[in-house]
Each structure stands twice: as structure tokens, then as C-alpha cells.
Amino acid sequence: MKTKLILITLLSLANTNVMADDNAFLDSAYTHLIHPKTSLITNKALASKNDIEEAMTFQTPVRSQQSRGTCSIFSATAYVETLMIQNEFFDQSLDLSEEWLQYTSVRGRSSDGSSAPSNFSAAKKYGMAMEATLPYVGVDWTKSETLLSKQRCAELTGLSLKSCQITHFDPSLLLKQDADINDQDFVTARTEALNFKNEYLTTTNSNYYLYEVETIKTRLLDGKAVILEIDFYYGAWNHRGGAELGIERNMDHWAQGIIGNPEPGSIDAVKSPSKPAGHSVLVVGFDDNKIVKIKTQMADGTSKTFTYKGVYYIKNSWGTDSFGADFEIDGVNYPGYGMITQKHANEDGSFFAL
Template sequence: MGAIMKKLIIGLLSITALGQEAYLDAPYENLVHPVDNAKNIKSFNSVSNTKELISKVTSVKSQGSRGTCSIFSATAILEAMLIIKGYETKDVDLSEEWLEYLAMSTNGLKTTDGSYSYANFNAIKKYGMVSENTLPYISEDWSEGGFSSLKNERCSHLTGNYLKNCYLGHFDARLINSTLTALKDSEISGAQLVYDLIKEGKEFKKKVKFSNTSSQLYSTAEIKNYLSNGIPLTMGIDFFYGAWNHRKAAEYGIGRDASNWNEGIVGYPEYNSKDRTISRQHRAGHSVMIVGYDDNYVVTTNVLMNDGTYKEFNYKGVYFFKNSWGTSSFGATTKIGNEYYPGYGIITQKYANEMGSFYVLPVE
């Protein structure tokens, strides 16, 4: 008990040092959880070649102080698939800023952050993608206040929900629905840039082809089949602060394990735990890119229960994932095999399968 308390106290004391970049999506609705049928199929290896897949993935990035994790996971899987299919090399760097604008502006006039894989994939297929050099990511959430000349330039002419939307997408939402001719002649701030972005997106669409295969995966057999064949996936999941050892776990009185946070280990929100009870009162979602699995890997967690006691749990079977919270905080010392992968994470299959939804991006 002393060791458990020591780790949790360290977590409480470390709240200002850990997880400052760990921003989240709004809660996801209508997640489709996979049927766990892979254990009935003997042909699957118990461990996928995670390191081989990671070797074809671009570097870990940080979403900063914006709720854009699903944007980052969608961009990450697109970059990976372009590398795997031979369209690009590992130095490919695509624009999360562009995809966030599309997510905020092409699926209704959104006034809160957050998207999900299926919508992001559809936006990529419809509008194409642009490079990070063309439109670099802005890590600040403009809706949090403060002044910047670009924020004023892009959004000050708007009011109401259009203004709220501009703070999220960083452009006037009406621009994406304008014709190229109208954009070229427009005096609205950002119109000329959006004109160039749409043209670059059209060139991307000419080059990259997508199949009509469904993105949604419905079983763990499908999940492991793709991962075994070196194809990454995205996963959106209901967020539980204690399972992730998130900075707010300490704030909410759930308990936090600083060591597991540093090692990128994500447990499970046990029944009758503070985590399962309290996290549901502060709903959020998170999205990551899944790069492998290990059915034999055991995760051990110490969970604060509703009765005030701590209980140890062991979970066999994990997925490995690429996160979007940078490399110096969450997962700073994540270890897969005998190598370190800063910014990556390890999540129990129990949590992921029960509360996550998995997607594949069908690049031909």
C-alpha cells in the first residue's frame, strides 16, 4: 500500500509538470465497439510486428492546446498509408490545420471542437489534402481569448456562430463552399489562401486513390488482420481520466500514476472505481493511431475504488499506439520490446475493445 500511495502522491504533485499538452476531443457519439472474436481464430500470431509498422510512420506531433486529436490521428494514418502504398517517403508532412478547417466547416457549422475518423476520412476524400508547408498548424485555441493579428484578420468581420466557428477552424467557414472564381475575386481575409488550398487539394485527389471499402471495423479479427499485415488503424475512445493517468485525474480526485503516464501505459476504468464514476461526469473523447498488438503483454494498474481503497488489477493483451501529445510528457519513456518510442502509448485491449471504435483508411 505504501508504494501505491507514493506513486499516486507523485502523480498529484506532478500535475503542473505532466500532461500540459493532453487536450481532448468532445465526447464521441455512437461508437461501434468491435466484437471480440479474434481469440477464436488460431491463425493469428499473438504479437504483430509493431516495430516494422512504426518504421513506416511519420514522427509524433503535438496538437497543442486544441481539441484536435482525431484530426492528428487521421492525418497520421493518411501519411502512413501514403508511405506504405508508395505515394510518399517518410518525410511527408501533411496539414492538420487544413483538415481541422474542413472538419469544422463542411459537416455543419460547428461551434465546438472535435471530430471523428469517419468524417475526417470523408473530408480527405472530398477535398484532398495539402502540405504542412502550405498551411502550418496553429497550436493555439483562438476561442480561449487573447489577441493575435492573424485571429483578428481572419475572424473579426464575423459574428455569432460564424465567429465561434472561425475561432476553431481559423478561417471563415463560408469560404470552403465558394467557387474558385468567387474566391479569386473575394476580399474576405483568407480567401486567396483557401483558393490555393482547394487547388492543391484537387491535385492530391488526382494522385491518391481510395477504395469504397467501409472504414468501420466491427471485430477484433478484422483489427488484428490489418495490424498483422502492417496496416495501421485509428481508434476513437470514450475517455477515462484515471485509466490514462491524465492531469485532470488528480483534479477530479480519481488518482493518478505518474510512472504509467511517463511510460505511456493506459489501463482500464474498473467497475466501482472512482474513475468509472467520475469520468462519466466529465465526458470527453480521444483518438489515436493503432500500430500493433501483443496478446501476451501484461499491464498492472492500481485503481482507486469508490470505497476509498486501492486495488491492483492485471490485464493481459495490449494495443500499441501513436499519440498526438508530443514526446516529452505522456509516453516520454514508452518502451516496446527493448526500444524506446517517445510519444507512443500502450493501451489494454480490454479498454480499447469495450469502449473504442476502430477504423481503416482504404488507400489503394
């Protein structure tokens, strides 16, 4: 009996660690969302789905943001990578530095989290460096002190220290002369990013919002990805954060990358807003005829099954061995991807393109 109890305890701890280490970290709650409108006049000439097989040829591998709230940084980086591949400037081996974009977009702030408009503006102003030059560090320095964090941030105080812990570099470095910077990798990354900007990021567009559903789908039909940033509902995503709110988790749907909808009257719709957060993903496709059925907990103690028609296909930044590990489209496995009901995305999210 004692051996059995120990085994059960160990298994329980293992499961807890898996849930804690699924890299499903979130942004702070968004305040910039503008939900797209559906045209009153339906464009019947618009295809009901895009060529997802072709869209996947423009994608770089799914990456993991690890224990930092940098999902919007990853979606923006993935967007630029896709854009470069589609324009035939690079192939699918392209790997841009999320660390650089996080620094240029968030430097000087006292809290983590960003947004597509901010990230696009930073990329256009400061460019993009390569991952090999400035590798991503997945540790949250506001919670864990490391040797590297001591080296880069130890002499700073106040807001500069907080910013360094969030972005992993002294916020003043960006405007210093090369000779005044002791970190050669940073100097190389800055030069590399400036060259990238001048060569590839020459767009003059400054309004990144996509205001209509038809515009979003037209871009996807042309093979162009878009970014979705959305108010986060723990039940819809089957996220571990819903446990403390009493929201059940469907681990099959989690592994299959299925994201539902916070139905009015559901526990998800009632409880999730008390723990506000946001999440950002890259949208690579859609299928207006895809049917998703989801059993949902209601706040009155009952459960109901809802049927949704129409999904967007997304590329996430939580790695490939947890969320969406079993995700498939037409029998082809795309680990780390998923699908979100169009109802949830259109009603609770905002779409962006550079």
C-alpha cells in the same frame, strides 16, 4: 525559512505549469462508437503480435495538437500519412496539414471536436494539403485572441465567427472562387488538396467501422494502422483532468505511456463519466501476450491491483516530452507512443479504417 518557502512555491508553480502545458487536450464526448466484437471461434492461425519494428517504418514523427481539441484530426492525418508511406507514394518525411483537415471537417460548426468517419469523409471529398502550405496553429481562438485570428475572423458574426475561431478560417472560403479569396495560402492549399485527392484518395469505401477484433488485428498484422476512438477515463490514462474528480495520477505510467482500464467499482469508473470526453489515437500494433499490472483506486477507499493480458500499441498526438516520453517496446524508446489494454480499447472504444 523564507527562502525555502519561496523555493517550494516556485517548484509547485513549475509543476503546475508542466501539467497544464502537457498538450493532453481532448475531444468532446463521442456519440458514434460501436465496440468491436470478439469472434466466438478463435482463429488460432492469427499471430499473437505484429511486427512493430516494421510498422514503425511507416510512421511519420509524433506531433502535438497543442491547446486545441483536435486529437481525431491528428489521428486521421497520421492514418493517411501512414497509408501513403505504406503504398510507397511518399517517404517518412511526409507532413500533411491538420489545419486543412480541421477546416474541411469541422467548418460551419459551433463546437470543436470531430470523428474518424467525419474526417475520412472530408479527406475523400476535399483532399489533403501539405503542412508547409497550411501550417497548424495550436492556439484555441475561442479562448485566446491573436493578431491572426483578428485578421481572419474580425469581420464575421454569429455562427460564422464561431466556426472561424474553431477552424481558423472563414467557413465560406471553401466554396468561393480563387479570385474572391484574399488568402493566397488558402487558395494554394485548396488546389494542392484537390490534386492529392484525385491522385491518392480514390477509395470508394464509405463504411469506416471495423466491427470485429480479428479484423483489427489482421489489418495490423498486414502492417496497416487503424484508428481508435474511445470514451475517456482519466484514471486509466493518468490524465491531469482527473485531479478535480479525486482520481490519483501515476506519473510513472504517464511517462511510460501505459493506459489501463476503468474497472467496475473504481473511482475512475464512477467519477470520469461526470466529466465526459473522448480521445482518438492511431493504433500501430498489438501484443496479445503483453502483461500489464495496475494498482487501482476503488470507490470504497481500498486499492486493488489488476492484471491485464494483451495491449494495443498507439501513436498519440500529445507531443514527445510528456505522455509516453519513456515508452519502450523491446528496449527501444518510442517517445509519444503508448500502450492501452485491449480490454479497455475493445470494451470502450471503436476502430476505424479508410
